[in-house]
Amino acid sequence: MxxxxxxxxxxxxxxxxxxxxxxxxxxxxxxxxxxxxxxxxxxxxxxxxxxxxxxxxxxxxxxxxxxxxxxxxxxxxxxxxxxxxxxxxxxxxxxxxxxxxxxxxxxxxxxxxxxxxxxxxxxxxxxxxxxxxxxxxxxxxxxxxxxxxxxxxNYNRELARVYGEQGNIELFFTNYLAYIEVAPEYLSSIKTEFSDFISENKDNENNILLRKLLLKKIQAQPDTYWYELLSWLYIQEKAYEKAFTQEKALFMRQRESLNRIIELALTALYDKEKVVATEIFNYVLENTQDLSTILVANQYLLDIEISNATTKVLPEIEKKYKQLFSTYGSSESTLGLQIAYADFLAFHLNRPEEASNFLKESLKLKISAFQQGAVKMKLGDILVFQEKFNEGLIYYTQIQNSVKNSVLAQEARFKVAKTSYYKGDFEWAESQLKILKASTSQLIANDALDLKLLISDNKYEDSLHVALKLYAKADLMAFQNKNDEAISILDKILLEHQGESIEDQALFKQAELLVQKKQYDKAIKNYESIIGSYNDGILADDAYYYLAELYNTVLSEPEKAKALYEKIIFNHQDSIYYVEARKQFRMLRGDAIN
CATH class of the missing domain: 1.25.40.10 (Tetratricopeptide repeat domain)
Known part of the structure; x- marks a missing residue:
């Protein structure tokens, strides 16, 4: 010794x-x-x-x-x-x-x-x-x-690492699986190790190998961690239905928590796989008696319905909201549902006054300052939707004062800036956006920077801010779900302010709205105009990426998408889309690993 x-x-x-x-x-x-x-x-x-x-x-x-x-x-x-x-x-x-x-x-x-x-x-x-x-x-x-x-x-983990360095993938997987058997608590870190050797492509040789090894393990010794790892592999491949099968098997074996299944539903929903997400949330409802879980699952199911809804089915969705309130009441526990219902009333049924009154009743509940802030945020949004800007600003300012320095307060400050921008008060908007560049929320900081650049890049060219005011009006119309009117205003900018710095912004915003309306040919022309005329501008990489995504995920033209992703890889290495573009390019090219 x-x-x-x-x-x-x-x-x-x-x-x-x-x-x-x-x-x-x-x-x-x-x-x-x-x-x-x-x-x-x-x-x-x-x-x-x-x-x-x-x-x-x-x-x-x-x-x-x-x-x-x-x-x-x-x-x-x-x-x-x-x-x-x-x-x-x-x-x-x-x-x-x-x-x-x-x-x-x-x-x-x-x-x-x-x-x-x-x-x-x-x-x-x-x-x-x-x-x-x-x-x-x-x-x-x-x-x-x-x-x-x-x-x-036990040196299986160390052996796995060395085999990985050698490129012996089968022994890499085998030794890590052997290590999991004696130390299942390291499963999460081993998933990280595996992620470097598999891809989204289910036909990738390494994916096939790991899948076979896991299926053998399940047949020989159906421990829970093999189901969990196989589910994880299917999620990497975006095979959410197969992952759901494994998660159900795992839940039936231990019946401890539905959190993993809810996580899977949210992953599928984020990836726009709404059918399987709906199936999973319905399974959650069938297998829980927990009130918060029931409310969350119902809310996501309603969100999915709303995203697919035509005007004819909106009244049916409203009935479902009312049935939930009839069953579970209007209390602190259903506050999230109340906020979502108010959003639905204002932004989808165009009944903002009713939505505001409904939320004002919610403010009478015994709720925390943060919960009050969430209600006031939606109230402010609805007032801005109605173009009652000053009233909306009052609610946003109240949030900043009641929950100072929180992410919620920073979001409220951004809403103050955005509302001031809608009003045409660009100086005040810009002063608020400067503060938000240092926001602890990266999403808010990015949004603040984008809006600040839009204002600063276009306010000096025209002292009267004619084009910028038109653009802000189009932006507000889009917020109000008046997409046709927004597109018309953007057409006016493109006609009357051709060659000005705001032109590429107008083309890009209009393209987004055209995609929402499924007018893909027109959207493509806009993106191509940005690429052709503003290839050195700040929106060039955005245009390449969004056009690539349109070809890849909507129009099923992978070769065109691949060429556009490649442009980002070689010409826009500093783009925020670089990593995702490289990943998608390699997928379309059929590379073996990420």
């Missing part, structure tokens, strides 16, 4: 130490390739502390960089007389390998391996030493030998 502690202490000195100025200087010389200067510094440090393993190993490395192999060998052999340390033996072997003397190198490596027979606990330290020199086969031998000598030791 004493010998092991000595070995650990010495090796720890190699990996963790406090750095003096001389050490920092030596490291800097080494990093910059000034090995003669590094050698002098490390020699000085070694002379002061000859038992410091950090200095010993750095001195050896520097000798090797200068091809002073004899000096490195002499230092190693001197230390080996004092310390029985397998790391020194491995370093001596590597020193021989650098001189292409593989016979001597192999002898040293095998000698280091023999230390495990005496001390199996040396296994990870010896294996990592091999890994440092990319001697992966020897690292694998070391881990396997340690496990064979002491069955209590």
């Amino acid at each position: 004493t010998q092991l502690l000595c070995f650990l202490f010495l090796l720890m000195g190699y990996f963790s130490f406090s750095q003096s100025d001389e050490e920092l200087l030596a490291a800097d010389y080494y990093k910059r390739g000034q090995f003669e200067k590094a050698l002098l510094s490390y020699q000085k440090l070694y002379n002061e502390q000859p038992d410091n393993y950090n200095f010993i190993f750095h001195l050896i490395k520097t000798h090797q960089q200068l091809e002073q192999f004899n000096a490195a060998e002499q230092l190693l052999k001197t230390k080996m007389l004092v310390y029985r340390n397998p790391s020194l033996v491995i370093e001596l072997g590597y020193n021989y390998q650098l001189q292409n003397d593989m016979d001597k190198a192999t002898t040293c490596y095998e000698e280091a391996l023999k230390n495990i027979e005496e001390r199996p606990n040396y296994t990870p330290l010896i294996a990592r030493q091999f890994e440092q020199h990319s001697l992966l086969d020897y690292a694998i031998k070391t881990y396997k030998k340690g496990m064979a000598l002491d069955p209590k030791l």
Whole structure:
């Protein structure tokens, strides 16, 4: 035991130490390739502390960089007389390998391996030493030998990592699965490891391999973690129906919580898979008696219905809201449902006065300041919808004062800026947006920056702000769901302000509205106009990306989409769409992994 502690202490000195100025200087010389200067510094440090393993190993490395192999060998052999340390033996072997003397190198490596027979606990330290020199086969031998000598030791995770470095994906998966069996609490971190080796493509060789291994595990020993991992794989492939099957099996086995199933429904909904999301939320309702879960599931089901609804079915949706209030009442527990119903009344049934009165009743409930803030936020939105800007601003300002410095308060400040912008008060809007650039919410900060750029880029060109006021009016019309009127105003901007800086903004906004109306040919022309005339502008990458998405997800023209994603990859590396564009491009190209 004493010998092991000595070995650990010495090796720890190699990996963790406090750095003096001389050490920092030596490291800097080494990093910059000034090995003669590094050698002098490390020699000085070694002379002061000859038992410091950090200095010993750095001195050896520097000798090797200068091809002073004899000096490195002499230092190693001197230390080996004092310390029985397998790391020194491995370093001596590597020193021989650098001189292409593989016979001597192999002898040293095998000698280091023999230390495990005496001390199996040396296994990870010896294996990592091999890994440092990319001697992966020897690292694998070391881990396997340690496990064979002491069955209590488990190095499947370490083996998996090494096999992954080698590109042996089957053994990478197999060893991680073996590790899960003894340490299922590490399942989340292992999913992260797996994510680098699989893709959204279910026909990817690695996906197929992992799927087969998991199905075998489920057949042999149907533990819950195999269902969870298979569900996770299906989610990566966007096969939500199959993931749902696994989650149901998992729920039936443990019946502890529906949280995972709700999470799956939300993932599917986010990915616009509304049919399977509806199926999952209905399953949740069939299998819960928890009031908050019932209300959440019903709300999402209503949201899905609203998103697909024609004018004819809106009254039926209103009946469902009223049935829920009849069953569960109007109390603090149904506050989220109340806010959603008011939104539905105002923005879909065009009954804003009724919606406002309904929410004012909600404010009479015994609710927290944050809950009051949520109600007032929706009240402010409805008043802005009615173009009662000053009343809306009062509610937004109240939120800022009641829940100061919160994300809700920052959202209210953004609404103040947006309302001022709708009114044409661009100076005040811009002053609020400057503050929000440092918002703790990245989404709010991004929205604030976009609106600030819109205002600042266009207010100086025309002192009367004619085009900007028209654009703000079109933006308000879009908020009021008056898309035809908004498109007409944007047409006026494009006709009367052609060549002005606002033109690309107008084209882009109009394209968004045209897509909503499913007028795809017109939208394509707008995006192409931005690409053709404003290829150096701030909206060029947006136009490329949204046009690519239109071809990829709506029009089923993958080749056109692929060409557009490629433009972002090569010409817009700083774009916020770069990562997603690269991912989609590789998917369309049929790459094996992410």
